[in-house]
Amino acid sequence: MMAYLRRLNVLASHVLAPSSNFPALEVEKNLCSSRKVRPVVIGGMVLDIQATPVGHDILPGTTTPGEVSYARGGVARNIAESLVKLGVQPFLISVVGDDMAGNHFLDHWQSLGLSVDGIRVCAGASTPVISEVYDRKGELAAAVADTHAVEVYLTPDWISSFAGEIQSASVVLVDANLDSAAIKQACKLASHADVPVWYEPVSVAKSVRATEVLSAMTYISPNEGELVAMANALPPIREESDTPATQVPALDGSFQNLALALVRQLEESIEKLLEAGVKYIVLTLGSEGAVLCSREPFGKISCVHYPALSASVVKLTGAGDSLVAGTLAALSESIPEVQALAYGMAAAKLTVESELNVAQNLSWTAITDGAEGLSPLAQELIISSRRTHRRLRVEA
Template sequence: MTEQTKKQQLLELIRSNPFISQQDLAVQLGLSRSAVAGHIAGLIRERKLLGRAYVLPAERERRPVACVGAANLDRKLRSTGPLTLRTSNPASAVESFGGVARNIAENLARLGTQVALLTAIGNDSSGAALLAHAESLGIDTRGALRFEDAASGTYTAVLDQDGDMVVALADMALYDRVDAAFVASRQAQLASAALVVADLNLPLATVDALVQEVRRGGMELVLVAVSEPKMARLPRDLRGAGLLILNAGELGARVGRTLAREAEIEAAMREVQAQGVRDLVVTRGADGVMLTTPGDVKRLAAPDAQVVDVTGAGDAFAAAVCWSLLQAPAEREDAGGSALELACRRGLALSKLTLGAAETVYPGIGPQTLADVI
């Protein structure tokens, strides 16, 4: 490959993603970072590049939601009868696209929101399919990291005959390589977002860098827990985070004790709130949700739902909450109650729809799905 060809390929990559880092360019072109820097300097001298990309403020409703975290290939194995451990069980199997950040991004895109997905994929057919599917929904994937020497993430869930999860196995070592430098390299995209949503598949240092970034830049950040073990990835200092969404077990992992009663959950919510996050929402399955309000903790009942498959219901809840919080302030006031309470009602409504579908993301979602939920 000639030097001129390399420079032309580099220019095309920058044209398609003005926010791409030199490290990402090096990986995609098979060059050293210093070689990329040299080519960029040459393009600037030739006036083919005029400097780094900048983002101007835009109307809030026209700015995207930046979803940061996992995008996986999901495998769901559902037993066709009662499960017997330590032996073979007859089951049906399906594959779909998953990952907390990706699921939230797809829900938001189907609800009519502009979305950017900041994730990582490997050099394999799964990663290419993940990005192609996201792009078909209008999701901006230009900020995704691509690793040539790694496989894309996978998540395998074993469900019983009623659709309830028995165990899940996640191969997500890929995301341990999404470091704090990634946050710095995507600063322009984060700064231009109407809302930043991050899951805890990211390493502790990366989540901490996101919290610090939004604290400096004044962006709105929603953190979404993914499991009790990964609560260790939540920074101790949460100043700057607007909302933390998690379940009671994950909340217990954060405070270091079992939470058996509502009063214990409420006390733990206040304890975590004192660590800097503005609000918390604790999901409790069929028992509904608990959410912080100024000076109080509110309880909302879950609507009755026919459960076909629980996978993706929590991500649908988080997506609906984020969608609702982006709506016009006048709508929130007209609906009565707090903006977060309305958001949680919408979250419960979309979660119910998702529970009743075999798909990870309810296929019937559209821009008007949640408009009548007040």
């Protein structure tokens, strides 16, 4: 009981103030006392077809000898399964076709002891598929995604049918495979019950689907390209800079820490998203780690960088999903955001060392030592608001 109450207390500190975009609803005063400590995850279940060359570089216009494998994927599905391995039981809202891949996903989900009530099975539809080609370093070289079923069948009405689950959740995670209307409906339901929302942008093209409801987002987890795209979709908060709107700015060589150098170049985009109402930006930077950005008193912005843990990289797919899951799992254990991201980094390390999208050895115990060792290495960059001063300082 004490652990349950402790979790409820930390959730109360993370809840999102109701967005002005949505009319207020009467919410029972005892809602928090009856709230389940269970996240709701909304988004895609995707079959990954993964191809990796062996002994040769990829050449255009011809076949390359290598290995082809199948894996259970999808951003929301990966995050949900990672949460299970970290001791958190999520409720997944998703969609599959009535085909072999769909049946495989349902069977696997049930084998984890989880409910399939939120997974819509659509007659005549194909389960979402993505075909990925990696280079010899394990980095994604090209991919084609068919997530049409998520956009067509994961509708606002389907999401609304689980309003009770959403409004009693500890957090609602939404991935950008959903269309804009579905994302808005999920945010509306969560906002009415003061449930925090985590938005995972998925890709540059899809990241802008949440532009109208950024004020309802407690957390977003873009990479630098997605960050810039999301910021550019918003009205400017000051005169436009000379930086081309569709490009990530070049690095400033004055910083030894490349991640903080990139943050310095991206400060306008960061400020625009925080100004739009986002409370925390988890900026993922691949081999440079991740940065947690948030608004501080007096208009300042805190950007705390965690370097990536040393890893023997096998494959990079799923690392960002594990980072999100590890951070969410830490938050559920009353760990503050600025420390929770270290647990996400430790989870990502295990994933890049695995052939699977969700590492088989992922567990709370497995990520704890890495997270605790990483925390002292964090560095903070304080950005003064562009509407006051343009000073920058770095703190160890």
